[in-house]
Amino acid sequence: KKSYGIHVWGEGNFIVEDGVVKVNYGNKPSLIDLTKGMREKGYKGPLLFRFPHLAAQNVRTLFKHFERAKKEFNYKGKFKAVFPLKVNQFPGFVIPLMEATKDLEYGLEAGSKAELILAMSYTNLGKPITVNGFKDREMISMGFLAAKMGHNITLTIEGINELELIIKEAKRLGSPTPKIGLRIRLHTGGIGIWAKSGGYSSKFGLTSTELLEAMDLLKEHKLTDRLSMIHFHIGSQMNHISPLKKAIREAGNIYAELRKMGADNLHAINIGGGLAVEYSQQEGQSSRNYTLEEFTNDVVFLLKEIANAKDVQEPTIFTESGRYVAANHAVLVAPVLELFSQEYSEEILRLKEKNPPLVQELYDLYRSISTKNAREYLHDALDHMESLLTLFDLGYIDLTDRANTETLVHLIIKKALDLLRNKPSKEIKAILDRVQERYLVNFSLFQSLPDYWGLGQNFPVMPLDRLDQAPTRSASLWDITCDSDGEIAFNLDNPLYLHDVDVENEEYFLGFFKVGAYQEILGMRHNLFTHPTEATVAFDEDGNYTISEITEAQNILDVLDDIDYDTKEIERRIRKLLEESNTIAEDEKKEILGELYLYLSENGYLRTINFSEGG
Ligand code: PLP
The missing domain is CATH 3.20.20.10 (Alanine racemase)
Structure with a gap:
């Protein structure tokens, strides 16, 4: 179980209950329910939830303390x-x-x-x-x-x-x-x-x-x-x-x-x-050395x-x-699109009749790993991987052998983690931290967390559900911009552990907290990713919440219009190219144009990955 330091940064405004993170106000909606509600309305991609009651409460707390x-x-x-x-x-x-x-x-x-x-x-x-x-x-x-x-x-x-x-x-x-x-x-x-x-x-x-x-x-x-x-x-x-x-x-x-x-x-x-x-998620790493009481x-x-x-x-x-x-007052919710190691499954192995001895040994480790030997086998697998990659560099094994090596090592890590789930040790953690899982997250770090990019400012981050299960993977987060800076790397001083989810079959969302100051206006449209869809969650006197003031992320044409393109001209150019094409059949042209117009009317965040409903 993990609470992601919510008792350090949450100020009682967000709590973990029944395995999910909830807004600790009124009828305590969970962020995962709020997110699913928005997605059912068709809003895919990253979401920015505003909680006006928190901003008002902060002002009142400030006044109360001064009084x-x-x-x-x-x-x-x-x-x-x-x-x-x-x-x-x-x-x-x-x-x-x-x-x-x-x-x-x-x-x-x-x-x-x-x-x-x-x-x-x-x-x-x-x-x-x-x-x-x-x-x-x-x-x-x-x-x-x-x-x-x-x-x-x-x-x-x-x-x-x-x-x-x-x-x-x-x-x-x-x-x-x-x-x-x-x-x-x-x-x-x-x-x-x-x-x-x-x-x-x-x-x-x-x-x-x-x-x-x-x-x-x-x-x-x-x-x-x-x-x-x-x-x-x-x-x-x-x-x-x-x-x-x-x-x-x-x-x-x-x-x-x-x-x-x-x-x-x-x-x-x-x-x-x-x-x-x-902003800290770690006990004893407080961002300030004073309380509001002391300050006032x-x-x-x-x-x-x-x-x-x-x-x-x-x-x-x-x-x-x-x-x-x-x-x-603002929380960014972003869907996880992919776990990179999920590309590795037993079915993709291309084992040969006769494999190099170390590859064969990896395969044997994978077959016979058990709770008793998991730690030892994990060590062996990592050693073999180093050797095999060197052998490849020296020209002694081929690309198929190398692919089998990568796949087998990932399979062994996964199996070992599963077997050792209830026996966490310092050493296992150290290995884990070396073989991080990379989570591809549907958001732009430049747009939504510019102070992380520019100043290394940490924002509390946690998954919205599965909080009654132990997270097993050391995680680094990748955004969807084509920029290697769009990454929140795994950091041993502030480690992030996430769940090993099969995102082709189940959804997994991350919440980034405390993003309501400076981030929105400083956010950049790097790669032309616009602001996320935003929504206000307000509570009535009985504590029931309503979602209102939904502002959808800009569609592609609006984003281009913002940087002063003549969007009519863009449409004309596309239409002309299609009309003049002699490789596309006439009746197909209309269909293609229709599809293109649909894309132009949607926002640029990712919607579908691996043919399952992603985004
Ligand atoms: N007042 C002035 C003159 C400022 O320049 C700033 C921010 O830089 C602020 C107030 C707000 O500071 P903070 O957001 O840290 O409270």
């Missing part, structure tokens, strides 16, 4: 938060999130013009909008328009030139002027693989001199009352808490200094995002301490946690 910490330390400042759109801009995520958090001081953060339009459209009026990132005059005027629409918007400036633009726009457009935030350049650096956002060499933020300059400019143009927030972000997926504590001390003191210089409406410190998510306690305690020491009001605390809010 608890505030109470504990008798903190008088408020707590507010925004969701950074860069983490997930998709409607299936953003719209339900805003709907579910109306009662909280919760809004959206935008980092580009398109994101700002989303924030203006979907932030509940009066809830905070913050705008980060580099801005031109047009983006700043959009901020003024949002303020005119009644939005509670703060433009966080990344450099003095942006402040100068705000001053110009304030003269042109008059009030209401958006609130102004200053992004500060900390001397504290970030840590972890995403840690380029903090520190002196950071791309973002104002130096101390620039802060003084900004104060002068604000005073000169009578806009000091608009300065309401200072902001920093030390990097995503903070695995340690100490850099954050340093950054808070630094920011807290800057806040106090600016207030003393006359920034009377400066009342908020925005500590950015970075709250880490547990540290922030509140430190800010209180600084405010009291410097005798300024306790600031409103803002966060922009994105990964923490979005990651667990």
Whole structure:
């Protein structure tokens, strides 16, 4: 039995029960049932399930913890938060999130013009909008328009030139002027693989001199009352808490200094995002060294301490946690199409009348292997394989002998694993890890797990069923792109073991968890594989689930249209080639065209393999 570390990463949101993984909410549907439901509706290929209740729950947990910490330390400042759109801009995520958090001081953060339009459209009026990132005059005027629409918007400036633009726009457009935030350049650096956002060499933020300059400019143009927030972000997926504590001390003191210089409406410190998510599937390999309780306690305690020491009001605390809010809301389900070693069966052996002695010996091992001798025979088989492959390289055996060698060794491994199922040992594991099974999975790693490809970020992965049976194969996962990078190799530090299934006769699905942050928008259309079909699983008050908001993976023509092909031209070219062909009979042409049109209207993920219903 194996739970794939669900107690480490699952946070109680997914559980293993009756051999399947279930959503631990409402009537607890299993992911395998949800998947089968979608496939019965005709949606083949990879599926992305969204669980909006998890995103809403994450926001509430964040608020609850800050409220608890505030109470504990008798903190008088408020707590507010925004969701950074860069983490997930998709409607299936953003719209339900805003709907579910109306009662909280919760809004959206935008980092580009398109994101700002989303924030203006979907932030509940009066809830905070913050705008980060580099801005031109047009983006700043959009901020003024949002303020005119009644939005509670703060433009966080990344450099003095942006402040100068705000001053110009304030003269042109008059009030209401958006609130102004200053992004500060900390001397504290970030840590972890995403840690380029903090520190002196950071791309973002104002130096101390620039802060003084900004104060002068604000005073000169009578806009000091608009300065309401200072902001920093030390990097995503903070695995340690100490850099954050340093950054808070630094920011807290800057806040106090600016207030003393006359920034009377400066009342908020925005500590950015970075709250880490547990991606680990291994006990003792945690992705972060702090809990949410510790995180919130540290922030509140430190800010209180600084405010009291410097005798300024306790600031409103803002966060922009994105990964923490979005990651667990989405699960990718991908069908296994093939196990490579299944090509090896007894029927394909091409034994000769007289085989080379080592091949004959392999055959004898295969025939006589038993529980008692399994381990020894396995060793012998692997040794013989090495020798036989060398003999082939030296020209002493032929291709048929080599094929028989490969087949026999695979058959022996399979038989041995089966015989030793109840006697796992370190040594067997070591052998297994050498002879991994390769699972071909119907998805694109580039499209659906780009951070695995780019940064080696692990995402929890497990089969959706058979969880009451021991998995026997060390697994490496191959996606269907024609790129050798499209592989999740077997890794001894984080080993994945899967079941030995006969996919020609039974289905086997893998779930990749916590893919709701960054992955969707960073996903690439390498090989022209588009986003998977997505569906929202929502629960009503009685805990019954419904599947809605199904967005099918793009069909081939739409994908080509997206990269600016004239798809009518493509259709014309295909039709012309067919019409002008003199090798195809006239009545056949129509049939072929019909079949081609069918393919053009389907998505490009695989559907059928080995003539059984795959995909
Ligand atoms: N705020 C800013 C300014 C960011 O740059 C980022 C991400 O890089 C975030 C918030 C979100 O960070 P996270 O998703 O780690 O919470």
